[in-house]
Amino acid sequence: MFSEEQIIAMLKEQEAGMPTADVCRKHGVSSATLYKYKAKYGGLEVSDARRLRTLEEENGKLKKLLAEAMLDNAILKDVAAKNGSARCEAGGGGACRGGPRSEPAPGVPGPGCGSVERALSQRPP
Template structure:
């Protein structure tokens, strides 16, 4: 996955500027982002504080790790069942 050049802190800062009344087109030009990027950020981080965004990121990382562990254990179980079935 491509890493953003903006941190969560910066993204939330841009969204707060928009809430303060700066038009979307001006914000996008000022920060060098597209309208689509701005609206994606707003849908993902809208209404969040910096601490909320950090918590979201840590939960996503934990979820990714747990999914990987589950997939590995399911693969082990399938391998063992296959090995037992052959004997």
């Protein structure tokens, strides 16, 4: 594997007029690899390439943290849902369907009453 400095040096040789086949032979890479490097590092200086690598590493860490947070969130939702159904089975009421507190609070439309749909349909376009 080549460092950013080596890759940029190869690309500069090619940009200076050295034929692609000669650059590939000199450095022991295929032309496909050289063109892949050119797509990623073309026009960059060494400092830019280092910054790119740093940003890619940071992006990978952030993606991992986001995935872990989403997994934790999904687990917590699952646990909360299981706890809610356990309370319903135990007769605890609360948000359970058919329990003693299943009516909406005063002034809050209940499910299926159609008031929300009615309000949306009467809204001016």
